[in-house]
Amino acid sequence: MTATRNGATRICPVCGAIPTRALHVRDHRRILRCGCGLVLIDPLPSADAIAEREGEAFRGELMDETKEMFAAYGRNYRPDDPVVTAFQQHLATLGRLTPGRRLLDVGIGTGLLVHLARAAGWEASGVEICDEAAERARREFDIPVRTGDFAALDVAGGLDVITMADVLEHTHDPRAFLEAARERLKPGGVLYVAVPNHRSLVFLTADLLGRVPGGGVIADRLYVPNHYTYFTPATLTRLARDVGFEVAAVERENPYLGRYQMHPVIRAGLATLLAVSKATGLESRVVLFARRPI
Numbered sequence: 140m141t142a143t144r145n146g147a148t149r150i151c152p153v154c155g156a157i158p159t160r161a162l163h164v165r166d167h168r169r170i171l172r173c174g175c176g177l178v179l180i181d182p183l184p185s186a187d188a189i190a191e192r193e194g195e196a197f198r199g200e201l202m203d204e205t206k207e208m209f210a211a212y213g214r215n216y217r218p219d220d221p222v223v224t225a226f227q228q229h230l231a232t233l234g235r236l237t238p239g240r241r242l243l244d245v246g247i248g249t250g251l252l253v254h255l256a257r258a259a260g261w262e263a264s265g266v267e268i269c270d271e272a273a274e275r276a277r278r279e280f281d282i283p284v285r286t287g288d289f290a291a292l293d294v295a296g297g298l299d300v301i302t303m304a305d306v307l308e309h310t311h312d313p314r315a316f317l318e319a320a321r322e323r324l325k326p327g328g329v330l331y332v333a334v335p336n337h338r339s340l341v342f343l344t345a346d347l348l349g350r351v352p353g354g355g356v357i358a359d360r361l362y363v364p365n366h367y368t369y370f371t372p373a374t375l376t377r378l379a380r381d382v383g384f385e386v387a388a389v390e391r392e393n394p395y396l397g398r399y400q401m402h403p404v405i406r407a408g409l410a411t412l413l414a415v416s417k418a419t420g421l422e423s424r425v426v427l428f429a430r431r432p433i
């Protein structure tokens with residue numbers, strides 16, 4: 140790892156510059172903002188350390204609050220759950236953007252998206268880096284999941300759709316990841332990326348509070364240990380275009396708080412922030428639909 144002039148060890152994967160502005164400095168890591176708007180965790184752990192953390196996160200060692208999520212999005216999921224209906228809406232959008240039905244979900248979570256896609260008539264499968272997550276999804280939903288690194292995956296014949304929900308921010312190299320997606324899509328095929336939106340009221344608030352004395356704990360809660368890159372609608376769009384996609388749509392949405400375990404006061408505060416963010420276009424998630432040109 141070579142330190143650059145200002146101490147940053149990462150080059151921005153969107154614009155190639157060296158980020159110089161520190162938003163927060165926490166113990167062994169810095170949260171830097173590049174001039175293009177991308178926010179990076181520096182230093183970036185090794186690819187092996189990142190893969191290991193994904194396993195820890197899946198086993199619930201990293202984030203207690205996501206345990207219930209894994210339980211809720213198994214085979215007993217509620218059809219009217221907001222996460223379920225949001226996935227179904229996104230699948231409907233994908234169905235309008237391409238006539239093909241061969242879909243690969245990268246980083247499957249519980250396997251719910253692949254399951255919902257198959258129920259809606261897609262020829263859907265998944266690829267997952269974490270053995271335990273892949274095995275659990277196969278067992279839970281009886282869906283085809285390959286284990287391994289997406290960037291090394293051989294997909295004969297090409298794909299009509301590649302989905303990655305809450306994945307890109309976990310990757311070692313987001314640019315290489317999107318390039319791998321483009322190569323695996325047929326011409327006219329569609330990429331779906333959903334990530335946290337850094338240009339959101341929740342992050343703006345946390346960045347302010349995180350800089351007051353004693354507020355660092357708020358930054359630690361939001362900048363979780365296994366997210367390494369924080370996108371905005373603009374930086375995600377720029378990266379997708381730069382690697383050769385045509386951007387079809389960029390949507391913003393809020394997460395469903397119902398499955399997160401948190402203190403009631405924090406939940407009430409977050410719910411208020413999310414309501415205001417919806418009114419101001421500063422929702423906490425960004426969803427991109429982009430097409431490989433024909």
Ligand SMILES: [Zn+2]
Binds near residue numbers: 156173176
């Ligand atoms: Zn940049």
